Amino acid sequence: xxxxxxxxxxxxxxGLYAVLTKRNVLKILVGLSIMETGVNLLLISVGYVSGRxxxxxxxxxxxxxxxxxxxxxLVLTAIVxxxxxxxxxxxxxxxxxxxxxxxxxxEIRRLRG
Amino acid sequence: xxxxxxxxxxxxxxxxxxxxxxWRDLLAAVIGMAAVSLFASIAFFFLQAPDVAMxxxxxxxxxxxxxxxxxxxRTERYESEEEGTGWWARW
Numbered sequence: 079x080x081x082x083x084x085x086x087x088x089x090x091x092x093g094l095y096a097v098l099t100k101r102n103v104l105k106i107l108v109g110l111s112i113m114e115t116g117v118n119l120l121l122i123s124v125g126y127v128s129g130r131x132x133x134x135x136x137x138x139x140x141x142x143x144x145x146x147x148x149x150x151x152l153v154l155t156a157i158v159x160x161x162x163x164x165x166x167x168x169x170x171x172x173x174x175x176x177x178x179x180x181x182x183x184x185e186i187r188r189l190r191g
Numbered sequence: 192x193x194x195x196x197x198x199x200x201x202x203x204x205x206x207x208x209x210x211x212x213x214w215r216d217l218l219a220a221v222i223g224m225a226a227v228s229l230f231a232s233i234a235f236f237f238l239q240a241p242d243v244a245m246x247x248x249x250x251x252x253x254x255x256x257x258x259x260x261x262x263x264x265r266t267e268r269y270e271s272e273e274e275g276t277g278w279w280a281r282w
Contacts, residue, residue, distance in 0.1 A: 088208070164258065
């Protein structure tokens with residue numbers, strides 16, 4: 079069995095644990111980023127075929143000797159979307175800290191209004 | 192031999208993810224997150240996806256960690272300690 083499947087599922091579960099149980103907003107964003115890395119690794123390892131080479135057209139590499147290129151294009155898009163959402167969430171966190179002077183989500187919920 | 196390299200890389204990735212979640216110093220947590228992205232980049236290279244490996248090393252390990260560090264600089268570094276009193280202390 080492929081060890082990459084276990085690692086990607088473990089990364090998704092660790093990120094989900096951080097999102098559900100941590101109270102610091104920045105720690106929640108770290109968990110979200112780890113979960114995103116796990117999803118990307120799962121997609122890439124689904125498209126991998128053992129013993130084949132990278133899908134770059136070169137001497138001696140025919141399409142039946144390369145791995146699946148479609149999940150790689152998908153993950154390339156997903157990485158860029160992930161870093162864009164992370165940057166936007168961090169700017170929201172900076173605005174929250176300047177307004178409430180705390181990063182604890184429960185205190186922010188109590189101070190709202 | 193290649194299987195052992197895969198197991199080693201994935202084990203390092205999971206261990207650094209656990210440390211990134213559990214460290215209370217947020218700067219150290221961001222370093223752990225960058226380590227997860229670095230090992231994921233090496234794993235992408237072994238999974239025959241060199242373009243994704245380049246993008247993950249540049250964006251996941253460098254740019255994302257830099258943006259997190261700028262956010263920590265504008266806010267606070269340490270996660271507050273409030274454990275040990277019970278659920279009523281959080282109200």
